[in-house]
Amino acid sequence: EASTPEVRYKREILKLSWRLVLTVQEQAQESSRTQSHVSGETGGGESKASGFTVPGQSVIRPFHEDFMDQFFKYCPDLKNKFPSNYTLVSKMIQSFVSSAIEAKNLGKLGVKFAKGHTKYTLTDDHFQGFASALVDTIQSRLGKFGTIELIKIWRATTEGIIKVYLIQYQ
DSSP: OTTSHHHHHHHHHHHHHHHHHHHHHHHHHHHHHHHHHHHTOOSOSOOTTOSEEOTTSOEEOOHHHHHHHHHHHHOGGGGGGSOSOOHHHHHHHHHHHHHHHHOSOHHHHHHHHHHHHTTSOOOHHHHHHHHHHHHHHHHHHHGGGOOHHHHHHHHHHHHHHHHHHHHHHO
């Protein structure tokens, strides 16, 4: 199945849209650094005002701020298990998504993920919350480029990834 035109198309559209999300991330980070430098901040705290503006949208905050807000809506019980600075978490999530999109064998990636998360008591709801928060964040960052069809592809892909990872986790 991995070589069918439909599968190749979906993988390419995921890669392209993920690159767009990461481009928005890079611009938000640069804007945040510039604002911190100009205002004399040292970068110690999370600023809800950090970000930049995309035409037709409000201020875009760094990926980790949007993702964690979404994730904690679905999984508020996990909030105290995360560090107060989500920057490292953001990098891990971005690496995870990039790897999952490229992966030929999600099982191997799932084993690695499961080993790193066994110390947490995660439930099916936590996995579903992660998938939903990721799609919600991607959709908001893509703006008008996040078509219904593209978001359906992202939703199906994240649900498939989470299904495989949940099996490896248990």
